[in-house]
Amino acid sequence: MRIDHNSPIPYYRQVKEVLRSYIDQGTWPPGSQIPGEPELCRIFDVSRTVIRQALTEMEYEGLIVRRKGKGTYVAEPKIGESLVQELTGFYQDMVERNHTPVTQVLKQRVIPVTSKVARRLKIAPETLVIEMERLRFVDNEPIVLVVTYLPYALCPKAAEADFTSQSLYAYLEHEYGLTMARGRRTLEAVPANDYEARLLQVERGAPLILLDSVGFLEDGTPLEYYHALHRGDRSRFEVELVRFRERGMIREMLGGNSGRFSGVRKNTP
Numbered sequence: 001m002r003i004d005h006n007s008p009i010p011y012y013r014q015v016k017e018v019l020r021s022y023i024d025q026g027t028w029p030p031g032s033q034i035p036g037e038p039e040l041c042r043i044f045d046v047s048r049t050v051i052r053q054a055l056t057e058m059e060y061e062g063l064i065v066r067r068k069g070k071g072t073y074v075a076e077p078k079i080g081e082s083l084v085q086e087l088t089g090f091y092q093d094m095v096e097r098n099h100t101p102v103t104q105v106l107k108q109r110v111i112p113v114t115s116k117v118a119r120r121l122k123i124a125p126e127t128l129v130i131e132m133e134r135l136r137f138v139d140n141e142p143i144v145l146v147v148t149y150l151p152y153a154l155c156p157k158a159a160e161a162d163f164t165s166q167s168l169y170a171y172l173e174h175e176y177g178l179t180m181a182r183g184r185r186t187l188e189a190v191p192a193n194d195y196e197a198r199l200l201q202v203e204r205g206a207p208l209i210l211l212d213s214v215g216f217l218e219d220g221t222p223l224e225y226y227h228a229l230h231r232g233d234r235s236r237f238e239v240e241l242v243r244f245r246e247r248g249m250i251r252e253m254l255g256g257n258s259g260r261f262s263g264v265r266k267n268t269p
Helices: 011-024 037-044 048-060 090-096 115-121 168-176 194-200 247-253
Strands: 064-067 071-074 079-082 101-112 128-138 141-151 182-191 207-216 222-231 235-238
Touching (some): 011 037, 011 048, 037 048
Antiparallel strands (some): 182 207
16 A cells, blocks of 8 residues: 655545545455554555545545544445335335344334424324334344334324334235325434434434434325434435426427416425
8 A cells, every 4th residue: 555655646635545445345344444543654654644634535425434442444335215206114115225124112102292293293282192212223233213103093003013023104004004195304414312322323422314204195194203313324315306397398398378277286295
C-alpha cells in the first residue's frame, strides 16, 4: 500500500482509493477491522492529518464504521427497503430481498389511545387500540425497533396473535379482509437514546432513521399508525419518483377540449 508522492492528486484521496480498493476486492470483508491510524501513517508514509481526512470521507460515504475505544471496521452492506413505491410491510420486504426476518415482540397489549395517536388514527381519545412494540431482526442482527398502533375495534384478535414469524399485513388481510390501500410516511434522522441503543446494539447517540407512517384502507379509514427506528448504519431506503404531467399538457394531447376535464380532480397522496 503505497502512494505517489509526486502525483498532483492529494495524498488523502490516494490513501482513500487504496483503502477502498481493499474493501471492493474483498481483502477487507465487511465487519473486519482495518489498521489503526499510526499503522496507516507508517504504511503510507504520510501524516496523521492525511489519514484522518481519508478515513473521515470513507465514514461519510458509509464504507467504514468507527467504534469509540475499539477501532475502525469495514461497514456491513446496508439493507434496502421500499419507502413509497410499494406499500409493503417490513416482513414481506425482507423476504422478497432474500433476507431472513425474525421478530421479538417486546410489548403487545390493549390500551386507551393517547391524543397524539388518536389524531393519526382519526379516532376519539381514550378509544381502545392495540399497541405492539417489536424488535425486528434481519439475518440475526437487530435492525428496526417499531411501535405499532391498531384500532382495537377493527381487529380485536390481533391483540393475542403471534407475530414473531408472520407478517402483520398478511394477518390483517387473511383474518379480517383488511387491506392497506395507501399510506403517508415521513422520514427524519434522530439520535439513539439509552433504551434504543441497547436494543439495537449501537452506541448512545448513534444515528437512527425514524420512519413515521399512517396506513389507510381503500375507503380512507386509518388502519395502522407506527413509528419505526432503523439503524442508520444498516438501513437504506429506496424511493421511486413519478412525474405527473401538467393538466395543460394532457389537454393538448387530447385535442384541447377543456370541457372533458370539467370533472377531473387532482389526486391527493
